[in-house]
Amino acid sequence: MIRSKTQVALAALGGLAAVAMAGPALAQEAAEAAMPAVSGETVYIFNTLSFMLHGFLVMFMAAGFGMLEGGLVRSKNTTMQMLKNIAIYSIGGLMFWVIGYNLMYNDVASTGGLFGIPGPWGADDPLTADGAFTGDGGYAGASDWFFQMVFVATAASIVSGTLAERIKLWPFMIFVVVLTGVIYPIQGAWQWGGGWLSEAGFSDFAGSSIVHSTGGWAALSGAILLGARIGKFGPDGKVNPMPGANLPLATLGTFILWLGWFGFNGGSQLAMGSAADVTAISTIYVNTNLAAAAGVTIAMIMTQAMYGKVDLTMALNGALAGLVSITAEPLTPSPIMAILIGGIGGVLVVIAVPLLDKLKIDDVVGAIPVHLVCGIWGTMAVPLTNSDTNFGSQALGVVSIGAFVFVVSFVIWSILKMTMGIRVSEEEEAIGLDKAELGLEAYPEFGRGSQAI
Incomplete structure (x- = not known):
């Protein structure tokens, strides 16, 4: 019920009189009693607002991935990365509406906790035909769909x-259709949809495994079948660096991702209708920021010690490593533990990048060390601060999600490779995908000499 200004004023005056008459020990109780109760509609509004505002931040991460990738590839492939990132967000959004959301959340229990009942998403809000609120708390269905949708695009960007x-x-876009419409929602249903992993005690607050390692496993399977870029690895096992074209752009992308991560983790509280929820979100922000800062610092120290110079790209990936590591449980750690979890992520990414090179797996932006390796670490670190979890359940989640995503992705990539091919020709790779696939260069003036204006 909406209170009039007169009613609110009278209630406030009555509260002040009660406080004045009460003894000091009763003053707080009288003040609290005078406060009007928070209505279910107010809770509904704030919860919905949280989904939308945090969803905006996660959506902006698509720009972060675009800038990061655009900066870490060579200039002749920049336009392709821009196109892929806007296409990923678009295709992912369509597929999550057509089938993905319901496959992840719709009556998962009816299939034994394996997946939901597929079909196009539709809202079911507690409103009458004229828009009057008839429920008690909760949130707008569309706000939840939007918040869950922006997560799926993150997995594909990896x-x-x-x-x-x-x-x-x-072929890449066809894989994105399968990943966003089928692979991601099914494994997500196992925990976030209340499926069998949830029943087994697995915990992944904001998606170290469900989002990040899923993208990492899909990327690893594709990288194995696709092979390395021409010239990346010499016949003698030497690794030939292929530096990115625009490190300032990559740095901007990292800062955008860092900002978006507050929405990623903070929004996963899934409520903002009480003081307890807002306090939890604030704690999540602090721990998220500390973990990222620790990842950067450790990566800088390690590269200085190992190579004699600080590596900017490692520092950027150190930030992302810390963010991925804290994502599985950003609420329960103390600040010291958040720093430790993020710092270990920084250690892992510095170690894993050259290890992939030794295995001759070509990962252009270092996404597998960041999202897969640190996603596993973050998931396994949850019991260190959350007493409601255990290492056995966490390991079960890591292994089951990894096996499912890797095997299904490998099969899809294999089918694409055998039917339409997944790799461009050597000539097309040499001239760059911008010209070969799109006929449009990101920096058309480069290499053409000065031109009169």
Whole structure:
């Protein structure tokens, strides 16, 4: 019920009189009693607002991935990465509406906790035909769909960076359709949809495994079948660096991702209708920021010690490593533990990048070390601060999600490779995908000499 200004004023005056008459010990109780109760509609509004505002931030991460990838590829492949990132967000959004959301959340229990009942998403809000609120708390269904949708695009963007500079456009897009419409929602249903992993005690607050390692496993399977870029690895096992064209752009992308991560983790509280929820979100912000800062700092120290110079790209990936590591449980750690979890993520990414090179797996942007390796670490670290979890359940989640995503992705990539091919020709790779696949360069003036204006 909406209170009039007169009613609110009278209630406030009555509260002040009660406080004045009460003794000091009763003053707080009288003040609290005078406060009007928060209505279910107010809770509904704030919860919905949280989904929308945090969803905006996660959506902006699509720009972050675009800038990061655009900066870490060579200039001749920049336009392709821009196109892929806007296409990923668009295709992912369509597929999550057509089938993905319901496959992830719709009556998962009816299939034994394996997946939901597929079909196009539709809102079911507590409103009458004229818009009057008839429920008690909760949130707008559309706000929840939007918040869940922006997560799926993140998983697909991880794959884009790893396979850059040598994969064909349309086979990649077909894989994105399967990943966002089927693979991601099914494994997400196992925990976030209340499926069998949830029943087994697995916990993944904001998606270290469900989002990040899923993208990492899909990227790893594709990288194995696709092969390395021409010239990346010499016959003697030497690794030939292929530096990105625009490190300022990559740095901007990292800062955008860092900002978006507050929405990623903070919004996963899934409520903002009480003081307890807002306090939890604030704690999540602090721990998220500390973990990222620790990842950067450790990566800088390690590269200085190992190579004699600080590596900017490692520092950027150190930030992302810390963010991925804290994502599985950003609420329960103390600040010291958040720093420790993020710092270990920074250690892992510095170690994993050259390890992939030794295995001759070409990951252009370092997405597998960041999202897969640190996603696993973050998931396994949850019991260190959350007593409601255990290492056995966490390991079960890591293994089951990894096996499912890797095997299904490998099969899809294999089918695409055998039917339409997934890799461009050597000539097309040499001239760059911008010209070969799109006929449009990101920097057309470069290399053409000065031109009169």
